[in-house]
Amino acid sequence: MAVIDTVTSEYYLRPLIISLSILTLSTVIYRHHSNLTTLPLIGTIITFLRHRHRLHDHLTDTLATANSLTLTLRNRIFTVEPTNLEHILQSNFINYINTNHYTYVFHELLGTGAKNSDSGHWFAQRRIATRILDTQCMKTFVFDTLQLHVSKTLMPHLSSSANNIIDLQQLFRKFSFDMICNVALGLDLKSMDCYRYELFVEAFDDVVEHVSYRFTSLVPVVWKLKRYFNVGSERKYKEGIERVNEFVMDVIKLKETGKVCERGQDIVSMLMNIRYDVGYQGEEKRKLLRDNAISFILAGTYPTSTALTWFFWLLDGHPHCKQMIREEISMLTSLSRNVHQPNLTFDELKKLNYLRAALSESMRLFPPVPINSTTAVYDDILPNGTYVEQGWCVDYSAYAMARMKNLWGSDCREFKPERWLDADGVFRILPLSIYFKYIVFNGGDRVCLGKEMAMFQMMSVVVMVMHEFEIEVVGGGGTPEKMADPPYGLSIYLSMKNGLPVRVKKRESDHVPRAKDRGVLVGLFGMVLVGLSFYKHKQYLKLAL
Numbered sequence: 001m002a003v004i005d006t007v008t009s010e011y012y013l014r015p016l017i018i019s020l021s022i023l024t025l026s027t028v029i030y031r032h033h034s035n036l037t038t039l040p041l042i043g044t045i046i047t048f049l050r051h052r053h054r055l056h057d058h059l060t061d062t063l064a065t066a067n068s069l070t071l072t073l074r075n076r077i078f079t080v081e082p083t084n085l086e087h088i089l090q091s092n093f094i095n096y097i098n099t100n101h102y103t104y105v106f107h108e109l110l111g112t113g114a115k116n117s118d119s120g121h122w123f124a125q126r127r128i129a130t131r132i133l134d135t136q137c138m139k140t141f142v143f144d145t146l147q148l149h150v151s152k153t154l155m156p157h158l159s160s161s162a163n164n165i166i167d168l169q170q171l172f173r174k175f176s177f178d179m180i181c182n183v184a185l186g187l188d189l190k191s192m193d194c195y196r197y198e199l200f201v202e203a204f205d206d207v208v209e210h211v212s213y214r215f216t217s218l219v220p221v222v223w224k225l226k227r228y229f230n231v232g233s234e235r236k237y238k239e240g241i242e243r244v245n246e247f248v249m250d251v252i253k254l255k256e257t258g259k260v261c262e263r264g265q266d267i268v269s270m271l272m273n274i275r276y277d278v279g280y281q282g283e284e285k286r287k288l289l290r291d292n293a294i295s296f297i298l299a300g301t302y303p304t305s306t307a308l309t310w311f312f313w314l315l316d317g318h319p320h321c322k323q324m325i326r327e328e329i330s331m332l333t334s335l336s337r338n339v340h341q342p343n344l345t346f347d348e349l350k351k352l353n354y355l356r357a358a359l360s361e362s363m364r365l366f367p368p369v370p371i372n373s374t375t376a377v378y379d380d381i382l383p384n385g386t387y388v389e390q391g392w393c394v395d396y397s398a399y400a401m402a403r404m405k406n407l408w409g410s411d412c413r414e415f416k417p418e419r420w421l422d423a424d425g426v427f428r429i430l431p432l433s434i435y436f437k438y439i440v441f442n443g444g445d446r447v448c449l450g451k452e453m454a455m456f457q458m459m460s461v462v463v464m465v466m467h468e469f470e471i472e473v474v475g476g477g478g479t480p481e482k483m484a485d486p487p488y489g490l491s492i493y494l495s496m497k498n499g500l501p502v503r504v505k506k507r508e509s510d511h512v513p514r515a516k517d518r519g520v521l522v523g524l525f526g527m528v529l530v531g532l533s534f535y536k537h538k539q540y541l542k543l544a545l
């Protein structure tokens with residue numbers, strides 16, 4: 001699977017920006033801090049080129065000095081003020097829509113699925129999807145699918161790579177993709193046409209890479225013109241979309257004929273089984289199913305794999321945290337039914353307080369979706385007094401929020417899982433009053449639908465991988481020094497620029513003895529004591545005789 005943000009020779013020549021919004025921001029900053037104000041476009045490009053390797057940090061630094069953590073730039077607002085976020089994502093949610101230039105670049109891929117729609121259409125789909133994800137049947141299916149993919153693909157791959165260098169980001173991406181395809185489409189990877197599936201994987205990856213390019217294009221009119229004339233990368237993109245759509249549509253049609261196994265457990269089958277009444281019939285309804293399946297595959301692949309990648313990078317630079325997690329895992333797995341393959345349930349995983357804290361902290365600092373955006377339907381005033389005109393975008397950055405001293409304290413840039421634990425070492429869920437300072441999974445009515453599933457998946461993967469392997473980042477992991485200049489690339493997700501090369505080592509067993517084993521040890525120890533005491537008393541016995 002190609003890495004999304006691989007800079008191909010074609011893309012390399014093009015200056016990149018993370019989004020049009022940062023471009024606008026750069027213009028204003030440049031105008032304020034440069035005497036070349038008469039040349040805004042050149043100024044913007046120079047500013048952009050100067051900061052392109054650290055654009056999220058550039059935005060962070062600027063917001064940190066802004067009044068009440070908010071900037072107004074022509075027809076858009078940048079804010080990292082939690083009360084403003086609570087307003088746009090929850091209390092006045094009705095006035096803010098998701099569809100704007102951000103979702104526009106996704107349109108061909110996501111169509112009218114829940115992730116890319118608004119108002120009543122979005123609401124109806126979201127309600128159904130929430131109901132499905134909440135069923136016990138779906139939870140069991142996710143659990144079984146996860147165990148299957150971890151034990152049959154992830155672990156064997158790591159075992160066969162022992163002592164070699166592999167790209168962990170790429171491995172996690174493929175693993176998450178296979179896993180969510182199974183959950184969304186019910187694909188049984190063993191029984192299907194592998195060649196066709198691999199073509200689908202490749203097409204999906206290319207398509208997402210192209211969406212990333214659109215997002216970061218310095219001159220969007222270039223891709224729009226190419227799309228209009230159907231040439232170059234836009235033509236390839238269109239072909240890729242067709243391949244992706246065709247594959248998913250064929251799975252849906254097969255399910256309709258009942259020829260695909262396991263009908264009834266995956267997301268698409270469940271959508272087909274319940275009354276999926278959102279105003280569409282026949283082919284239109286099929287397309288909606290397809291769009292939703294693709295939305296789930298996109299949402300379920302990239303953020304989870306990105307989060308896992310940064311987590312292992314950070315852990316390698318923080319040996320103390322790694323040790324804490326190891327000890328916690330050893331304690332729990334020693335009580336597991338199968339110590340060599342601890343298939344822990346969600347309730348068991350929840351007991352891993354430190355691990356949960358470390359994952360939350362890692363995503364705080366390196367949120368897989370670094371920037372998000374909404375658009376105002378009517379004029380509005382944000383709680384901090386900022387005026388928003390109808391049609392303006394309100395952008396918010398989870399990456400910048402994590403680095404605001406007044407939100408997270410003077411140690412905000414440090415990786416400190418402890419900030420998520422109470423005095424007894426138990427994981428603390430953020431109280432509602434400060435809930436909107438952590439928007440890694442978005443917040444309010446459009447909070448991520450896969451939050452629980454993602455946490456469960458990440459915790460399971462970490463437990464299994466750390467239980468069996470030592471992961472060493474080639475060139476060293478995320479030490480506090482390296483965190484000041486993190487190696488992210490410019491993409492819709494906060495991917496690592498050149499992947500994450502790691503050396504995988506099989507671990508020597510350091511299992512804490514299981515309860516049963518501990519019983520045996522105590523028994524043996526007791527027998528030795530009795531033996532010694534018998535030997536000692538034998539002398540007296542001899543004397544007595």
Ligand code: HEM
Pocket residue numbers: 114115116126295296299300301303304307367368369372439440441442445446447448449450451453454
């Ligand atoms: C660490 C992992 C994850 C993170 C950090 C994350 C984060 C987010 C964020 C920030 C959003 C709102 C912005 C957007 O639409 O992109 C979102 C929406 C969404 N996520 Fe996730 N996500 C994760 C995993 C998942 C998984 C595994 C699934 C699949 C079940 C999923 C399904 C969705 C869906 C369907 C939406 C759209 C919700 C709506 O618009 O109503 N996510 N996620």
